[in-house]
Amino acid sequence: NAGVTQTPKFQVLKTGQSMTLQCAQDMNHNSMYWYRQDPGMGLRLIYYSASEGTTDKGEVPNGYNVSRLNKREFSLRLESAAPSQTSVYFCASRGRTAGPEAFFGQGTRLTVV
Amino acid sequence: LAKTTQPISMDSYEGQEVNITCSHNNIATNDYITWYQQFPSQGPRFIIQGYKTKVTNEVASLFIPADRKSSTLSLPRVSLSDTAVYYCLVGDQVSGNTGKLIFGQGTTLQVKP
Numbered sequence: 001n002a003g004v005t006q007t008p009k010f011q012v013l014k015t016g017q018s019m020t021l022q023c024a025q026d027m028n029h030n031s032m033y034w035y036r037q038d039p040g041m042g043l044r045l046i047y048y049s050a051s052e053g054t055t056d057k058g059e060v061p062n063g064y065n066v067s068r069l070n071k072r073e074f075s076l077r078l079e080s081a082a083p084s085q086t087s088v089y090f091c092a093s094r095g096r097t098a099g100p101e102a103f104f105g106q107g108t109r110l111t112v113v
Numbered sequence: 114l115a116k117t118t119q120p121i122s123m124d125s126y127e128g129q130e131v132n133i134t135c136s137h138n139n140i141a142t143n144d145y146i147t148w149y150q151q152f153p154s155q156g157p158r159f160i161i162q163g164y165k166t167k168v169t170n171e172v173a174s175l176f177i178p179a180d181r182k183s184s185t186l187s188l189p190r191v192s193l194s195d196t197a198v199y200y201c202l203v204g205d206q207v208s209g210n211t212g213k214l215i216f217g218q219g220t221t222l223q224v225k226p
Contacts, residue, residue, distance in 0.1 A: 004156075033213075042200070042217055042218040044216075045213055045214065045215060048214075050212055058213060090156045090157075092156070094214075101147060101159045102157075102159070103159075104157055106155065106156060107155070
């Protein structure tokens with residue numbers, strides 16, 4: 001049981017390049033999330049998807065787009081990367097359980113130069 | 114989600130008991146209180162959840178007073194490996210509610226030898 005899998009683990013981009021961060025979960029969870037975490041800071045929600053076919057903005061959505069491809073997969077796209085998007089990105093999922101228990105991937109460390 | 118307030122940082126020494134308090138004055142009737150732990154370079158992981166009174170597991174205890182406007186995470190006899198960021202979240206547990214999760218800044222616990 002892999003849980004939440006993120007790819008890639010590391011990425012370096014040049015300013016203006018685009019890329020897609022992939023996330024997949026095998027727990028049959030309805031909701032999936034994308035967060036970013038800057039050094040010394042807490043997690044900030046970028047986008048989330050409460051169910052297949054729906055997506056909503058979080059706290060810091062500017063500069064990002066998302067796709068809930070199916071129930072398992074939720075991707076995050078940077079159309080034109082900027083140095084301010086240098087961060088660690090975490091994907092998470094949760095199901096229909098009591099309370100906000102979520103499961104996280106190991107993160108993608110992105111550097112934009 | 115109800116807004117939570119917790120200390121930015123705390124220091125402790127090995128073998129001591131650590132109590133981290135979280136304030137959530139506008140907690141809703143259906144809200145559970147959940148705590149996460151995040152080690153450096155890892156995604157957060159769930160450690161404990163409660164609704165009222167006291168909950169204990171192998172990692173921690175959670176104390177919730179009758180008015181539920183605050184909660185205290187208690188870590189018994191901490192070790193260096195308990196150095197981490199601890200997040201308090203309050204969220205709906207209504208069946209089917211899988212909306213956004215906002216983590217906030219968290220409390221950075223530094224355990225010293």
